[in-house]
Amino acid sequence: MDHPSSNLKPEWVNIIRNAAPEAEKLAMLHPDQLALIYEQGWFKFLVPKAYSGLQLPLPDMVKLEESLAWANGSLGWVVTLCAGAGWFGGFLSPGIAHELLNTPYLCLAGSGASTGTATITEGGYIINGTWKYASGAHHATHITANCIIKNGEETVLNSDGKPLILPFIFDSKDVQLFAAWKYIGMMATGSDAYTVKDVFVAKDRCFKIDAAAAVINEPLYQYPFLQLAEATLAANISGIAVHFIDLCGPAFEERQKNARLTLTQKALITNTLEKLSALLHNTREQFHKAVEASWQTDLADNTLQLAEVSITSRKLAITARKCVDELYPYCGLQAANPDTEISQVWRDFHTAGQHSLLTFESPL
Structure with a gap:
């Protein structure tokens, strides 16, 4: 790979x-x-x-x-x-999509949490709510958010009796950001929170994430959102893990100069790095092959390939955690110094790795 x-x-x-x-x-x-x-x-x-x-x-x-x-x-x-x-x-209607997306500095941030409401009104909706973890919000031109649909005081229900939840897109000027990202890693993501209060949003800024509702007739917009999210998040966790392993190389070379370590201990450190590096890269290869296979297969008949994307995404995230956590104790105190690159990568890895989507081996 x-x-x-x-x-x-x-x-x-x-x-x-x-x-x-x-x-x-x-x-x-x-x-x-x-x-x-x-x-x-x-x-x-x-x-x-x-x-x-x-x-x-x-x-x-x-x-x-x-x-x-x-x-x-x-x-x-x-x-x-x-x-x-x-x-x-x-999935946006072409008119509003042309208006919003044709800009060289386009950046869309947002949240998938349903922590806001959209109350039906003439020509659109009145939006209220607060959302967390909006990575990139400080340079966003537009913000997206999921809202529970309301008709007056009543919650609109789906056919299955559950609240109807739909995504919306706002102009950044209609959103108020506030500091809320206080974690050990991913510090430069600016993943702060935002609030929207009594903002009118036209109905063409509401859309539905469903292959049947896609406006652009291309395979990319027929691909299921779940596997798209799993694959992209797994790729991030993998990339950070590879960076950490790369930095273990020079860190371990420095440890080899430590006269207090025995030859057996030095060999253990070297062999562990080689073994886990090979394990991670083999798992990456399985993952990328699964993503490729799901893309090349007819989208109407790729249930097995999509399931493999879910499986290998989780396997890659879990394997990356195993590799980073097993190697970390051999890195020395420099890995615990917040001013070093290896510490920053370790902090980023263990923050990104907390995303709930890939915590477990199975999505069930």
Whole structure:
């Protein structure tokens, strides 16, 4: 399996990593990092070509997202989530999609939590709510959010008797951000919270995420959201883990100079790195093959391939955790120094890895 570095120019990696310490202090991506993202169109990975997006094939995008997470966890995460929101362009009505998405500085942030309400009114909805964990919100042009649909005081129900929940897209000017991201890692994601109060949203800013509701007739917008989310998040966790293992190399070489370690202990450290590096890269290969197979198979008959994406996404996340956690004790105190790169990568890994979607081996 190719190393994630194979998908990025060395000068891109330098820009991303050189700005990473300052980005952590800013608690959002650095202007140099953003300039590169805009130049390459990375926030538009999944935006339809009809609206000046890249509309990348899923396997290509997943590999690039893994590579960006390898370059820097926060940047990879923000690109993944904001590009993921761009996928909604395939479900927006063409009129509003043309208006909102045709901008070189497009960035969509948001939340999948249903912590707001949309009350039906003439021509649209009145939105109220508060949402957390909006990665990339500080540079977003638009914000998306899920809302429980209300008709007056009554909650609108689906045919199954459950509350009807639909996503909306707002202009960033209609959203108030507030600081809420206080975690040990992914500090440059700017994953703060936002609130919306009594904002009118026209009905064409409401959409439905369902293959049958797709407006753009392309395979990318027929691909199930669950496996899309699983694959992109697993790719991020994988990329950060590969970065950590890369940094273990020089850290372990330094440990070999420690006269207090026996030859047996030194051999154990070296062999453990080789074994776990091979394990992670083999698991990455299985994962990328599963994503490719699900993309190449007829979408009307790819149930087994999609199930394999779910399985290998979870396997990759769990394997990455095993590798990082088993290697960490051999890294020495430098890995616990918050000013070192290896510490930053470790913190990013254990923060990103807390995402609930890939916690368990099975989605059930």
